Amino acid sequence: MIEFMQVNKAFGDHPAVKNLSLRLEEGAFSVLIGTSGSGKSTTLKMINRLVEPDSGIIHFSGQDIRELPLLALRRRMGYAIQSIGLFPHWTVAQNIATVPQLLKWPKAKTNARIDELMALLGLEPDLRARYPHQLSGGQQQRVGVARALAGDPEVLLMDEPFGALDPVTRGALQQEMRRIHQLLGRTIVLVTHDIDEALRLADNLILMDGGEVVQQGTPLSMLSAPGSEFARRFFGHSELGVRLLSLRRVADYARPDENVQGEPLADTLSLRDALSGFMTQRRTVLPVVDSQGRPCGSLHFSDLLREEPNDARAP
Incomplete structure (x- = not known):
């Protein structure tokens, strides 16, 4: 252009x-x-x-x-x-x-x-x-x-x-x-x-x-x-x-088919926003919901440290 x-x-x-x-x-x-x-x-x-x-x-x-x-x-x-x-x-x-x-x-x-x-x-x-x-x-x-x-x-x-x-x-x-x-x-x-x-x-x-x-x-x-x-x-x-966390989406790092308790994170959030959720709720695992509010897995605090999203680790 x-x-x-x-x-x-x-x-x-x-x-x-x-x-x-x-x-x-x-x-x-x-x-x-x-x-x-x-x-x-x-x-x-x-x-x-x-x-x-x-x-x-x-x-x-x-x-x-x-x-x-x-x-x-x-x-x-x-x-x-x-x-x-x-x-x-x-x-x-x-x-x-x-x-x-x-x-x-x-x-x-x-x-x-x-x-x-x-x-x-x-x-x-x-x-x-x-x-x-x-x-x-x-x-x-x-x-x-x-x-x-x-x-x-x-x-x-x-x-x-x-x-x-x-x-x-x-x-x-x-x-x-x-x-x-x-x-x-x-x-x-x-x-x-x-x-x-x-x-x-x-x-x-x-x-x-x-x-x-x-x-x-x-x-x-x-x-x-x-x-x-x-x-x-x-x-x-x-x-x-x-700043790297702000560029990565919860949806790419969530673990599917795992139900846990807590105030859920929207899968559209950044991992930076998710970090705030972990700190506020004082939990190491939080549920994740999609845009319709349906449960779609969980996010572990340790997932914030992963370099690669889920699809990059798939065989």
Whole structure:
């Protein structure tokens, strides 16, 4: 979907991106992470030409982005940022309709799209006529994401979209983004400095430092096998175990056909959440239930130490 080929960008004497070659696959949730000044935001902004590269080529769906009309390129890409940027004197409905109106969609189609996105993002219908100052921070951010998705873009670009939110609201919106990605299958490229957010959201994780890609892969592969001392330090050597638990599901480690007592764990939980359950209940074995609440086995505290899930151990 998006490919950087030996791309460079400098601001004055400071190189922001150096000889960057990177492929972002169609339909993937790619997350750029790194220290401040690592080049991640510059990389994101070059995709829709908010920042122009000094040299190199960026392809979007097989075309050099410099050969595409700028407005046409940007209308194929939704863009959501931390400061949201809602128009203060426009209602929620008017803000969401920004791109459909630019595209001259019929009114009925635009209204249907507004309703669809508000439902998708958990925004109550009575919010349509409210103004941004009448919304909570979380609601404003949801409207910002809805506006970015309104024109049915091929790609959604997100630059620290949840950075200003409280932890509870931030966690809820992260779950919403995972759900939306699974439902819509859109290509998403997100920039964050929050390691846990990156691990929770990414299919494809790109670690940057000094304007270069240090390592790229799935969150699990990068935590399991950091490719450099910088990667080990960045992800926090002392916290690697807990972060690995957050990427593993109870369903993959539960022992089937074993009934035990206790408050059950949902099989969709992470092993990190299961650890909290063991601590709260002061038990070493807990029952596991599926999405319908039906018993489907048990999880032992010792299972948290296993490197491989059940299917990997099967003969």
